[in-house]
Amino acid sequence: xxxxxxxxxxxxxxxxxxxKIRSYHLxxxxxxxxxxxxxxxxxxxxxxxxxxxxxxICVKTHCVELTPWQAKIxxxxxxLSGQALSLPYYNNQSMQTWVDQSxxxxxIKKVLIFSSVMAQFINDSHDVEMSVDFVDVDSDKWxxxxxxxxxxxxxxxxRESEYLLKYxxxxxxxAKSSLFVSEQEALLFKQLAPESDPKITHINNGVDTDYFxxxxxxxxxxxxxxxxxVFTGAMDYWANIDAVVWFxxxxxxxxxxxxxxxxxxxxxxxxxxEVQALAKLNNIVVTGAVDDVRPYIAHAKxxxxxLRIARGIQNKVLEAMAMGKYVAATSAAMxxxxxxxxxxxxxxxxxxxxxxxxxxxxxxxxxxxxxxxxRNFVQLKFSWEQNLSQLLALLQ
Numbered sequence: 203x204x205x206x207x208x209x210x211x212x213x214x215x216x217x218x219x220x221x222k223i224r225s226y227h228l229x230x231x232x233x234x235x236x237x238x239x240x241x242x243x244x245x246x247x248x249x250x251x252x253x254x255x256x257x258x259i260c261v262k263t264h265c266v267e268l269t270p271w272q273a274k275i276x277x278x279x280x281x282l283s284g285q286a287l288s289l290p291y292y293n294n295q296s297m298q299t300w301v302d303q304s305x306x307x308x309x310i311k312k313v314l315i316f317s318s319v320m321a322q323f324i325n326d327s328h329d330v331e332m333s334v335d336f337v338d339v340d341s342d343k344w345x346x347x348x349x350x351x352x353x354x355x356x357x358x359x360x361r362e363s364e365y366l367l368k369y370x371x372x373x374x375x376x377a378k379s380s381l382f383v384s385e386q387e388a389l390l391f392k393q394l395a396p397e398s399d400p401k402i403t404h405i406n407n408g409v410d411t412d413y414f415x416x417x418x419x420x421x422x423x424x425x426x427x428x429x430x431x432v433f434t435g436a437m438d439y440w441a442n443i444d445a446v447v448w449f450x451x452x453x454x455x456x457x458x459x460x461x462x463x464x465x466x467x468x469x470x471x472x473x474x475x476e477v478q479a480l481a482k483l484n485n486i487v488v489t490g491a492v493d494d495v496r497p498y499i500a501h502a503k504x505x506x507x508x509l510r511i512a513r514g515i516q517n518k519v520l521e522a523m524a525m526g527k528y529v530a531a532t533s534a535a536m537x538x539x540x541x542x543x544x545x546x547x548x549x550x551x552x553x554x555x556x557x558x559x560x561x562x563x564x565x566x567x568x569x570x571x572x573x574x575x576x577r578n579f580v581q582l583k584f585s586w587e588q589n590l591s592q593l594l595a596l597l598q
Contacts, residue, residue: 228590334381345363371395433470
């Protein structure tokens with residue numbers, strides 16, 4: 203089989219958060235058709251135990267430790283060099299040396315980049331064909347962050363948005379193809395980088411609908427007398443933090459006033475101080491990391507996705523829908539998912555409207571019936587097997 207270099211900004215295992223779910227499934231599919239050489243970072247000490255998992259899939263791996271606080275300090279050099287701060291954050295001589303040696307030793311001609319920052323390790327002297335999975339338009343995510351901030355933070359985020367977009371355009375111009383996680387993300391980038399329009403496309407995420415299925419018998423983590431509303435996600439990620447703080451303070455009090463047995467469960471690893479503080483509020487539970495999110499989804503009265511900052515496709519929404527759950531979401535959370543097909547999802551960006559819809563659902567549907575409509579929708583449109591067949595065609 204032909205050799206292929208796969209550069210990923212975070213080890214693609216375990217598939218327990220958005221980017222790692224996508225990169226893991228890409229890696230598994232690539233390994234069926236290529237000898238994969240994986241270069242990646244480990245930014246969570248708990249992930250070192252999973253190196254054997256990726257070693258079993260790849261012919262060669264190079265894992266570099268990345269300590270976030272040190273990387274943040276290093277990223278400030280971008281202010282002097284005129285770069286997006288994300289680039290020095292990931293710049294690493296060990297990674298560069300390994301990439302150079304691997305391309306030379308194994309005569310690698312095809313490279314797949316996962317997250318644009320990893321493209322900095324490929325240069326013209328390598329003489330390779332590079333495809334880039336941008337996943338999301340990261341520069342626009344920084345713009346959204348800037349809109350929520352003030353002062354120095356606003357300036358930093360706005361600068362990052364502008365400088366990163368310049369870099370994204372350079373990379374897209376060099377790439378054979380540029381991939382995004384949804385049609386909406388691809389269309390946005392075509393507007394931002396019109397010179398690369400013909401080479402910009404999208405590959406939807408998928409869901410393991412056998413794993414995320416309402417047919418599994420899973421013990422309930424809730425008390426029988428409570429109506430659980432569940433949010434799942436990494437709770438050190440600012441978009442998730444913003445979502446649950448807004449829901450807990452602006453939406454949930456009205457729900458509780460009208461439905462006293464409601465309880466809001468925030469399920470996810472590494473909850474920030476802001477998230478931990480929410481546990482002091484009435485009928486709110488912050489679980490921290492759990493071994494399996496499925497029992498929380500399966501026994502929830504409904505799942506909430508109140509994201510106000512979002513790019514791409516939200517796996518948390520697809521997984522809940524695959525398990526047949528009704529979902530209350532914002533428009534940002536449903537971008538890239540909602541289409542013309544009827545689904546059991548309410549979409550509201552106003553706190554009062556979201557609260558009223560949730561209360562209405564709870565009163566009309568206290569037994570939390572399974573939505574086969576949502577499950578069938580995911581099975582039809584978000585199959586990994588179907589969607590990743592496009593990736594192999596692009597790499598030919």
